[in-house]
Structures are given as C-alpha cells and as structure tokens.
Amino acid sequence: MSTSQIPFLKGHGTENDFVIVPDPDNAVDLPASVVARLCDRRAGIGGDGLLHVVRSAAHPEAHGMADRAEWFMDYRNADGSIAEMCGNGVRVFASYLQRAGLVAEGDLAVATRAGVKQAHIAKDGDVTVSMGRAVLPEDDVTVSVNGRNWAARNVNMGNPHAVAFVDDLAHAGDLLSVPPFSPASVYPDGVNIEFVVDRGPRHVAMRVHERGSGETRSCGTGACAVAVAAARRDGADPAETGTPATYTVDLPGGTLVITEHPDGGVDMTGPAVIVAEGTIDPAWLETVIG
Numbered sequence: 001m002s003t004s005q006i007p008f009l010k011g012h013g014t015e016n017d018f019v020i021v022p023d024p025d026n027a028v029d030l031p032a033s034v035v036a037r038l039c040d041r042r043a044g045i046g047g048d049g050l051l052h053v054v055r056s057a058a059h060p061e062a063h064g065m066a067d068r069a070e071w072f073m074d075y076r077n078a079d080g081s082i083a084e085m086c087g088n089g090v091r092v093f094a095s096y097l098q099r100a101g102l103v104a105e106g107d108l109a110v111a112t113r114a115g116v117k118q119a120h121i122a123k124d125g126d127v128t129v130s131m132g133r134a135v136l137p138e139d140d141v142t143v144s145v146n147g148r149n150w151a152a153r154n155v156n157m158g159n160p161h162a163v164a165f166v167d168d169l170a171h172a173g174d175l176l177s178v179p180p181f182s183p184a185s186v187y188p189d190g191v192n193i194e195f196v197v198d199r200g201p202r203h204v205a206m207r208v209h210e211r212g213s214g215e216t217r218s219c220g221t222g223a224c225a226v227a228v229a230a231a232r233r234d235g236a237d238p239a240e241t242g243t244p245a246t247y248t249v250d251l252p253g254g255t256l257v258i259t260e261h262p263d264g265g266v267d268m269t270g271p272a273v274i275v276a277e278g279t280i281d282p283a284w285l286e287t288v289i290g
Contacts, residue, residue, distance in 0.1 A: 005280065005281075006021065006279065006285070007021075007022055007277065007278070007279050008020060008021055008045065008277065008278060008279065009022070009096060009274055009276065009277040009278075010046075010275050010276045011095065011096060011272065011273055011274040012253070013087075013088035013089070013091045013127075013218065013220065013272045013273070014217065014253040014256060014271065015218055015251075015252065015253025015254060016048050016086075016089075016216050016253060017047045017217075018047045018050060018051045018089055018092055019038050019045045019049075020050075020096050021053065022096070022100065023054055024054065025054075025058050026055070026058040028052075030050070030052055030076065031080070032080025035050050035076045035078075035080040036079050036080040037288045038050060038280070039076075039079075039080075045280075047078065048078055048213045048216045049076055049077050049078055049086060049089060051073060051075060051089055051092060051093050052073075052075070053071065053073070053074075053096065053097070054071070054074050055071060055072065056069055056070060056072040059072050059074060061074070061113065062074075062111045065116050066111075068109055068111070069109035069110055069111035069116045070109075071102070071103075072110075072111040072112070073090060073111065073112050077210070077211070077213050079212045079213070082113070083113070083159060084112070084114040084158050084159045085113065085114035085157065085158035085159050085221055086220065086221065087129060087157070087219070087220020087221040087223070087224060087268050088218055088220040088270070088272075089220070090112070090119060090129045091129060091271070092272045092273075094108055094110065094119045094121055094127050094272065095121070095125070095127060095274055098121055103121075104121075105121045106121060107119070107120050108121060112158070113158075114132070115158065126269055127269070127270070127271075128268065128269040129267070129268050129269075130266075130267055131158070131221065131267065132158060132266065134155055134156065134157055134224065134225065134228040134264070134266055135156040136156075136232070137154045137156065137186075138154075139183075139186045141153075141183075143162055143164045143193055143195075144179065144180045144182075146173055150164040150165070150166060153225075153232070153233075154186060155225035155228055156225075157221040157225050157228075157266070158221065159192065160187050161192045161193070161194060161221065161222055162194070163194045163196060163225050163229040164194065164196065165196050165197070165198075165229075166195050167197065168197065169197055169205065172195035174215075175207060175214065175215035176215070178190070178193070179193050189211075190212070191211060192208060192210050192211055192219060192222050193208065193209045194208045194219070194225060196230070199248075199250060202234075202245070202246060202247050202248065203248045203250075204226060204227075204248075204249055205250040206222065206223065206226050206249060206251060207252065210222070217251065217253030217254075218251040218252065218253040218254060218256070219251070220256065220268050220270070223249040223256045223258055223268065224266050226247075226258075227245070227247035227260060227266070228266065231245040231260055238261055238264075239262055239263075239264060242262050243262070244259050244261050245259070245260045254270065254271065256270040257269045257270070
C-alpha cells in the first residue's frame with residue numbers, strides 16, 4: 001500500500017456508518033488489518049464497515065459487470081472480512097457518488113458481490129435500492145440467547161440472515177457476541193441475526209447482530225429479510241396475493257421502508273448522509289502497515 005495521503009469520507013445510512021475510501025483505479029491496497037484499524041472507533045476513524053469505491057472495470061471481482069455498472073462497491077466488514085452486500089452501504093455509496101459529481105440524481109446501477117443493484121436517488125436525498133429477490137431456504141434454524149430459544153426464518157438477501165420474532169427486543173441480550181444458532185451447517189460462513197417485535201400493522205422494530213461487526217444501528221439487508229419473513233408469517237406473500245407488501249421497519253438508527261413486489265423484487269428506501277471528509281495520515285498508516 002502506498003503511504004501517500006489517502007482521501008476518505010465518513011457517512012451513514014440510518015446510523016449504520018461507514019468509512020468511504022474513493023479509489024477509482026483500484027490503486028489502494030486494503031488488507032483486512034488496515035480495514036479493521038480504520039473501522040476501529042478508538043484507534044481509527046470508526047465505522048460498521050468500509051466502502052471501497054472502485055470502477056468496476058478496474059477490479060477483478062467486478063470487471064464482468066462493468067458493462068452494466070460503472071462503479072463497484074467493494075464492501076468490507078468492520079473486522080476486515082469481505083461481505084457480499086450491504087443495503088445501507090449501497091445508499092451511502094450512491095450518495096457519495098452524487099456528492100462527488102460522478103453520478104446525477106435519478107437512476108444508478110451499482111456492482112456488488114451479490115450482483116448489480118439498481119438504485120434511485122430522489123430529490124429529497126433518500127435513496128431507494130432494488131435489492132433483488134429474497135431466497136428462503138427451508139432449513140430449520142434455532143437462535144438462542146440466555147436460555148431462550150426461538151425458531152428463526154432463514155432468508156438470504158445476497159447475504160445470509162436468521163430472523164427471529166420475539167416478545168421484547170431486550171430478549172436479544174447485549175449482542176456483543178454472536179447469538180448461538182443451530183445447526184451450524186446452515187450458515188457455514190456465518191450469519192446476520194435479527195430479533196423482531198411487532199409495533200402495529202405492517203410495522204415492526206428490530207435489532208441485529210451483523211457478522212463481523214457485532215450489533216449495528218441499522219442493517220439494510222436485515223430490514224429486507226425481516227420484512228420478507230414478516231410477510232410470510234402474516235400471510236401476505238406478494239407472489240400469492242398479487243399485491244405488494246410494504247413494511248415500515250424501525251431500527252435503533254432510524255426507519256426504513258421495505259416493499260416486496262409480486263415478482264419477488266424487494267425495494268428498500270431510506271436516507272443516506274455524508275458527514276465528513278479528510279485524508280488518512282500517512283505516518284499513522286505506516287504504523288498500521290508495519
């Protein structure tokens with residue numbers, strides 16, 4: 001990695017926050033150790049994850065999508081591990097591209113490890129992301145916290161989720177460590193675990209433990225998984241009713257609106273905010289690399 005000054009920004013989507021590293025030509029090497037230190041809230045900039053902004057044509061994992069999406073969201077978890085997708089991250093990614101003058105208000109395609117996602121930047125700054133179709137494997141999953149056990153719905157939104165409906169969000173415990181789940185074989189690469197309570201008709205609240213990051217203030221793919229699981233529980237599967245199902249999902253950091261359509265497509269709408277920008281100190285970076 002070059003130790004010349006590297007620009008960064010800080011942004012969040014419903015308080016799911018990210019370090020943003022613009023790198024159109026994929027010239028900045030970001031090993032897991034550096035990502036983890038950048039995301040460290042005491043020793044680094046701090047964030048639930050890192051958004052590495054790269055032109056698709058310049059990244060080996062994305063060049064095959066370059067004809068459909070100019071920009072690739074090379075997303076990393078806070079511990080430096082690579083993730084397939086981050087819904088809140090896509091909104092913040094789109095907001096950054098607009099701020100930088102790289103895209104205009106309106107429709108935008110973003111390449112991710114879970115495929116090309118379509119986004120729409122509205123006049124009020126909210127961003128809607130077409131998150132694709134949910135996959136609901138039939139595996140039986142159980143989630144446990146402090147002696148309580150819940151059957152969880154297995155939902156994949158490009159990344160894996162286990163959705164448990166509970167009576168009280170406090171039942172999720174402190175979420176500092178991964179809540180036990182079984183069988184482990186269902187999620188060989190780990191899982192995001194959501195705990196959900198009802199607030200009213202088509203209105204739920206949730207907490208989430210994101211793999212590699214711990215409890216976060218918001219999780220976009222998690223909110224989508226929760227809305228899909230709630231629709232199935234409520235007998236509102238759009239594929240069967242022929243009517244879109246829209247759920248308001250309250251998270252600790254804000255509110256997202258999730259709509260599942262009869263064709264299976266899931267849309268997520270919410271805010272995205274860029275709060276700061278600067279440069280990473282080369283001397284500090286040398287100590288991290290060294």
